[in-house]
Amino acid sequence: MRFAILGISHETNTFSKVPATYEQFENAHILRGQEMVDEYAESQYTISGYLQGAEELGFEAVPLMYANTGPIGTITKDAYDRLSGEMHQMLRDQGPWDGVLISNHGAAVSEEYPDMDAEFTRVVRDIVGPDVPVGVTLDMHANISKDTVANTDVCIVWRTCPHLDAKQRARKTAELIYRTVKGEIHPVQFIEMPPMLVNIVKQFTGQEPMKSLVDECVEANEIPNVLDTSIAEGYPYADVDEMGMSWIAITDGDAELAEKTAKDMAAKAWLRRVDLNKPVASIADALRQAEERYVGPKPEGVENYVPSDGTALAEAEPSDHSHLGPIVLMDVGDNIGGGSSADSTHILKVAKEMGVTGFLQTLYDPEAVEACVTAGIGAEIAIDVGGKTDDMHGEPIHVVGTVSVIHDGPYEETRPTHGGFRFYNDGKRVLFNTVDGMTILLTSVRSGNTAREQMYSMGIRPEDYRVVVAKGVSSPRPAY
Ligand SMILES: [Zn+2]
Known part of the structure; x- marks a missing residue:
């Protein structure tokens, strides 16, 4: 069982004056193959969780390519074309695949694609076809669109801010994709995106109101037949359509339950919207x-x-x-x-x-x-x-x-x-x-x-x- 690992991870601040050029990615991370293992095998990042999943579940992880930079401005067309071009070509050339695991941040904007993550996953889906399960693990500050969810089978978001559970959440993505390949489960997901923002100073998940919202998300995961639940805080420094909070529920073949679970979580958060935006001290x-x-x-x-x-x-x-x-x-x-x-x-x-x-x-x-x-x-x-x-x-x-x-x-x-x-x-x-x-x-x-x-x-x-x-x-x- 062979799973490809790839991704472009970028949190694009569309107000920043520093464009994310190819050179900016080169200065941060452009990793290929074994370089990804060397960098992340001993870390706590998403790719670390994918590698851990491979080891524990017994599938073959094939790290293709991964690129990121710090959260600077919009990704240039040149950078996106070169990075995604090379990665997607690897995915075409080195198949066939049983599954694909993507490590994107989920708030990327390029000059050509305001929803870069949707475009990236769309091409991945196009290459591997409808029958190969695709999983993605996103940062909790992801601005997630319906398209990204539609292009993937499993979309899982980190649940802690500060982010301390990237590896665990990615391990979960790997597991759900693995079980899907084995025919044990048939994931169906739904994303609910109410018109809501959380003030960045209220994003700490160890304190209210985020603490309760995360607790409710974890509890909803206990509902029979619910495979996973996510809450994304969104990334406010991006002037894009999908900017804001979102909730995702993944069930085993039950579209109605996925929709209801995601909507219930979002509805509870809506009641806390004033608390989510209290001002801070001078x-x-x-x-x-x-x-x-x-x-x-x-x-x-x-x-x-x-x-x-x-x-x-x-x-x-x-x-x-x-x-x-x-x-x-x-x-x-x-x-x-x-x-x-x-x-x-x-x-x-x-x-x-x-x-x-x-x-x-x-x-x-x-x-x-x-x-x-x-x-x-x-x-x-x-x-x-x-x-x-x-x-x-x-x-x-x-x-x-x-x-x-x-x-x-x-x-x-x-x-x-x-x-x-x-x-x-x-x-x-x-x-x-x-x-x-x-x-x-x-x-x-x-x-x-x-x-x-x-x-x-x-x-x-x-x-x-x-x-x-x-x-x-x-x-x-x-x-x-
Ligand atoms: Zn983040």
Whole structure:
């Protein structure tokens, strides 16, 4: 039994000014064959789950090709044609197949195809024909269309945000496709797409209202004859028709039950639509609260809080940890995982004005990194940092301080991370300590704060700070 594995994974921010060119994919990931195994066999990503399924269920996994980039702008026609052309040709040439497993993000937009995932799966279906089962596993921030669901037999979405269950969900996709090939089941799926959005700051599935919606989704999976249930939060930074939340139910041959189950889940969420869009604190309020709640550094012997999966994250909501430091503020306006600039200075500016000390944050600023490298370790210099990519993320901030550490960029995180990734590279980076008690980690690559090792590898202990800014909404939570 041979299953092909392939995919283009992209979360397209259609408002971003940085196009996703072929070179952008090359700089991130274009993997073929064994390279996919080397990269993901030991990770927690979708492809890892497919490989695990092959090993445990006993089918032959044939990794063809996989490409992704960070969530930047629209995929150029050239990039889509070259990537999909090569992958689809492999699928044609190396068949016949018993099944196909796709690893797409589910929120991809190309110049030619506003619903790239539908186009990609349409061609896959066209190549393998109607009788070969096709499964796809999508990121929880997927904007899923009816077409993508129609083009596949099994469409499964991750159920945790931050994303800690990619591998498990992909393992499930592999299993359902495997059982379909064996003739044990006949999956039928239905997608319900109410006109609903969840504010990005409410997307954490360990807290209400998302926690209940995910619980209801998991419960619906227990209904007899229901094979799987998914809830997608959608990706709001995309001006496309299918943008928004959706619910999918897959049953064993029962179209009516699939429709009813998906609609019931969506109907319950509709009642919570106001909770899904409550506003958040201003920067000054958040900093004031952080100053008030901070008591001191973490006492010796108190373990770092490390969730093992989405459930643990929910159960261990650390409400009783408020006497500890540091306070982590999510910079939701600079959501790098969502395609943002990574150099927003809005919080830094207010914190500086308020005189907040023991303050730690990262900033993407290759120009400042260069200036620091030229000045050398131990040099005290004045530089303008951040706010240089566009006019939406604040002005550059003038800081005076010392170049303390210079580092080449790569680091490895073995703790749980959003998306299940392990290897990171921030490019050349510099630890800059300002004279007014702030620490800024300057990077040459747009990097999020999803791994605490990002700090340890620079000799920084975030535990020793009062206020840590983590750029993102949910993605830094497993790390911090
Ligand atoms: Zn996501």
